[in-house]
Amino acid sequence: MPAFPEINAIAYEGPDSRNPLAFRYYNADEVVEGRTMRDHLRFSVVYWHTFRNPLSDPFGVGTAVRPWDDGTESVENAQNRVRAAFEFIEKLGAPYYAFHDRDVAPEGATLSESNQNLDAVAKVLKEEQDRSGIKLLWGTANLFSNRRYMHGAATSCNAEVYAYAAAQVKKALEVTHELGGEGYTFWGGREGYQCLWNTNLERELDHLGRFLHMAVDYAKEIGFTGQFYIEPKPKEPTKHQYDSDAAACLNFLRQYDLLDHFKLNLETNHATLAGHTMHHELEVAGSAGALGSIDANTGDVMLGWDTDQFPTDIYLTTQCMHSILKYGGLAPGGVNFDAKVRRESFEPVDLFYAHIGGMDAFARGLKIAAAMRADGRLQGIVDERYASWSDGLGADIEAGKHGLASLEKLMLERGEATPNASGRQERIENLINEYL
Numbered sequence: 476m477p478a479f480p481e482i483n484a485i486a487y488e489g490p491d492s493r494n495p496l497a498f499r500y501y502n503a504d505e506v507v508e509g510r511t512m513r514d515h516l517r518f519s520v521v522y523w524h525t526f527r528n529p530l531s532d533p534f535g536v537g538t539a540v541r542p543w544d545d546g547t548e549s550v551e552n553a554q555n556r557v558r559a560a561f562e563f564i565e566k567l568g569a570p571y572y573a574f575h576d577r578d579v580a581p582e583g584a585t586l587s588e589s590n591q592n593l594d595a596v597a598k599v600l601k602e603e604q605d606r607s608g609i610k611l612l613w614g615t616a617n618l619f620s621n622r623r624y625m626h627g628a629a630t631s632c633n634a635e636v637y638a639y640a641a642a643q644v645k646k647a648l649e650v651t652h653e654l655g656g657e658g659y660t661f662w663g664g665r666e667g668y669q670c671l672w673n674t675n676l677e678r679e680l681d682h683l684g685r686f687l688h689m690a691v692d693y694a695k696e697i698g699f700t701g702q703f704y705i706e707p708k709p710k711e712p713t714k715h716q717y718d719s720d721a722a723a724c725l726n727f728l729r730q731y732d733l734l735d736h737f738k739l740n741l742e743t744n745h746a747t748l749a750g751h752t753m754h755h756e757l758e759v760a761g762s763a764g765a766l767g768s769i770d771a772n773t774g775d776v777m778l779g780w781d782t783d784q785f786p787t788d789i790y791l792t793t794q795c796m797h798s799i800l801k802y803g804g805l806a807p808g809g810v811n812f813d814a815k816v817r818r819e820s821f822e823p824v825d826l827f828y829a830h831i832g833g834m835d836a837f838a839r840g841l842k843i844a845a846a847m848r849a850d851g852r853l854q855g856i857v858d859e860r861y862a863s864w865s866d867g868l869g870a871d872i873e874a875g876k877h878g879l880a881s882l883e884k885l886m887l888e889r890g891e892a893t894p895n896a897s898g899r900q901e902r903i904e905n906l907i908n909e910y911l
């Protein structure tokens with residue numbers, strides 16, 4: 476029995492369509508900058524929010540109506556859920572999905588029971604991938620929900636917990652590899668601290684560095700060549716998470732000699748929790764050659780927590796796609812909707828509205844960003860701003876032909892420096908609005 480019997484495959488109907496179950500901008504086969512929208516955007520559906528989130532909050536129980544789910548923690552229910560999930564992803568037309576080990580299969584009483592459950596569900600995931608052609612963008616291990624991870628996993632004060640986490644990652648990597656996953660993500664759910672008085676920060680960071688090296692080594696051993704990601708987030712659930720933002724992650728990766736093996740998976744609401752825009756995080760990662768993938772969502776400007784809403788703001792998606800195009804695209808990463816419907820949006824059809832809106836918003840952002848790049852006026856202003864570096868003195872400094880003494884000599888002769896390029900911020904902001 477289908478899980479979404481009333482819903483057909485979502486089609487592109489164009490901007491004039493009034494059908495809420497159609498795309499108005501995402502036209503998978505349409506070519507932008509020489510690539511299809513499908514290949515630029517590489518949309519991915521997350522298993523945890525879309526198929527496992529009951530829509531509860533700290534004040535009330537779940538509200539979600541999910542007729543295909545019998546509410547039990549049985550392996551059979553988990554397997555049936557996979558079929559419903561793939562029906563959804565296929566009707567939506569997203570080419571990818573992402574999961575945590577514990578989203579897809581129930582945790583058992585022992586590690587080996589959990590591993591068996593995961594194998595039993597992975598078998599159905601494989602069948603459904605083969606049937607539908609939908610692929611795994613990345614896998615990950617949930618190292619934060621179980622009670623054992625109260626102090627963290629790879630940064631736990633307890634060595635046995637660390638060992639358990641390592642075992643869990645080993646298995647999650649194997650399953651990701653079996654399913655042809657194109658990446659593997661570490662989001663440090665509780666890798667941080669609540670209180671510095673009880674924390675040996677240096678030791679915890681060393682342990683985390685070691686943990687990630689073990690994952691890199693094991694991937695090599697089993698022949699997994701997918702991309703590793705770490706996902707910055709500054710807090711929640713911990714007071715401070717070590718992977719607090721893109722810059723902190725880059726510093727950590729550099730310190731522990733992991734930069735060759737990892738890229739960043741950036742999430743909008745995590746950026747804003749860190750006091751940054753997503754645009755900032757994309758530019759920090761991109762300029763360091765470490766832009767990997769994005770968890771597409773948005774926060775609420777009036778709220779200070781991780782609300783994980785679906786992105787619909789065209790200005791935001793334009794900024795995202797402008798940086799993504801600038802740094803050469805996301806592949807093998809993608810636009811992964813780490814977002815959840817509101818507790819009040821409890822019906823199955825709301826999952827479709829949410830994803831359609833996010834996909835259309837990113838498709839528009841892509842087209843606007845490509846138009847800005849083709850037009851070239853923004854780039855022209857930026858080039859003009861840095862013109863003094865293109866030849867003469869600037870080019871000589873960039874080429875390493877100067878030291879402090881030679882620059883002093885020059886400026887003693889010239890007497891004063893004259894900045895001669897306006898920032899043109901207002902002109903640029905007006906220009907961006909022309910494209911929207």
Ligand code: XUL
Pocket residue numbers: 523575615660661662706708742770781813
């Ligand atoms: C939590 C979060 C995670 C990661 C995967 O804020 O974003 O769902 O994306 O562990």
Ligand code: CO
Pocket residue numbers: 662706742770813
């Ligand atoms: Co995320």
